[in-house]
Amino acid sequence: MDKFETITGVAAPMPLVNIDTDMIIPKVFLKSIQRTGFGVNLFDEMRYTRDGDEIADFVLNKPQYRETEILVAGDNFGCGSSREHAPWAIKDFGIKCVISTSFADIFFNNCFKNGILPIVLPQEQVDVLMKDAEKGQNARMTIDLEAQTVTTSDGEAISFEVDAFKKHCLLNGLDDIGLSLEKVAAIDTYEEKSAQARPWV
Amino acid sequence: MSPKTIYDKIWDAHVVQEDADGTSLLYIDRHLVHEVTSPQAFEGLRMAGRTVRAPDKTIAVPDHNVPTTHGRENPETMTEDSRVQVAALDTNAKEFGIHYYPVTDVRQGIVHIVGPEQGWTLPGMTVVCGDSHTATHGAFGALAHGIGTSEVEHVLATQTLIQKKSLNMKVEITGKLKPGVTAKDITLAVIGETGTGGGTGYVIEYCGEAIRDLSMEGRMTVCNMAIEGGARAGLIAPDDVTYAYVKGRPHAPKGAQWEAALTWWKTLFTDEGAHFDKVVTLKGEDIQPVVTWGTSPEDVLPITGVVPSPEDFKGGKVDAARRSIEYMGLTPGQKLTDIEIDTVFIGSCTNGRIEDLRAAAEILKGKKIKVGMRAMVVPGSGLVRAQAEEEGLSQIFEDAGFEWRLAGCSMCLAMNPDQLAEGERCASTSNRNFEGRQGYKGRTHLVSPGMAAAAALTGKLTDVREMM
């Protein structure tokens, strides 16, 4: 996984609540057996007409948001299915950070596995960032994971919380599986013990 | 020792290692796999030269993409992309030596129906699958939840997951249900109450008399939709109903092992005085047959209600409701029972079990569906299908005008050809009414099997109680 570096980039506002994984990447695109190439279909049904033409007033189609790297979204972003195709599509589009008041659990975890930082902030601060994002291209936000701050285009810094282990993995681009395999002795021991205690498993 | 919830107990029994900040390596007892969320994980293993650590605890079945029409053993009946995914599962199952139920096997079906049916799912286990409705298995008093593809790969390689413990939430349904009210109505009513984000960060324990009174099928329906309420998992403490369901299943313990298992399972309850971080209580007798009017599972109303107006809501939900009402083609103030439908879908991991088919058949017996209605029953597994045929249910469905399909996810997510056309409106026993879920611009109203059957007869959303 790539290391998560500080981003200064365009943030797009998507105030809609309950943006679900079917909106992020409709199931017709889940038939690929690859992890890449989903970016063009990010938000497909909101972004294109049935004939494949762009819908001009969808935020990511607007000229000032084409280079979006940060998404500021309504409550409960990413609810619905466990499809990792959702963060794959977000990543593939070029978005590296999503900010909301809340995220669905599985989506939240999936983001970290793909080098995307989901940031949870209280409503008032999301409102501030939403306003800032509405300014478009010239208003670049900065996300500094090391310092745990989001800085608006006006220079207002907002701190956020992040799980220490997840932060460490993102900053260093660490592969979870590799880390867990280092604990293989502990897994062996657990398996031996549990085979005694619960042999029917 | 301080009192524990059932979640605490299962968690504690599965921690391999815990770091100072609470990040834990959790052992996984059962890993279920299907064709859509696994190919990249197996590919990842292959590229890293890794193997499946516990193939014996790994069970694969194709369900999402498979056609539900006859002749599907022939791969030509599938679209190219679907065929490639199913073929990949085939190859991966063989190459890595995991348990596998291909479409030619009568035991094939929706992964969350096959697991319990075959006795893979047992009380006190940790069960995961690359699918959010893994919550279903919580009905057995198992800790079961969905994971993403990277985590699928992690479980394949290590038989563990890196997790932090969730908070405990109690959802109690007191008293008795009224006639015509089902497990589906309970689970929808709870989401209507908590919202789709209300369970975020929690593992729910469902309890109370109305839950105890449910069959295993009903309990699976309730837990299935815990995820729609945002919870990591939902579970129900095992009891005699659970043990009776499990006993004798192909992979359930037998003889002395059964006795040993039972002894442990009987310790899996929430201790008196255990702490819950959030409690929601509903009265069973207050729950009515419900339907969804919008495009979020929290958009729930009793069937006797009317379509709300966006102004009835607050904050971001005002715009979401406006968008939903427009998408669904409804008018605020319209009676729900005046909404005309053209398609009925009975099936899915929420309501594709034998009891669900019985409930629907009960309403349909000796009747015909409305002329022009498209109605289908898709049993949750080949075994459910066989049993329904034996009980004469399939005949009732076919006589009424329903199509009687082969097992799979089908129109629950419409990855196979079973889809709504643009603007079509469906009364569906599945679990998600998201925009486009059952087909591009299709409109979904979530209901119980009895309500779906009633709607098929009248051509409108209908109060099942009037048909009983």
Ligand code: SF4
């Ligand atoms: S039936 Fe529907 S919800 Fe259940 S596993 Fe299949 S697609 Fe998912």
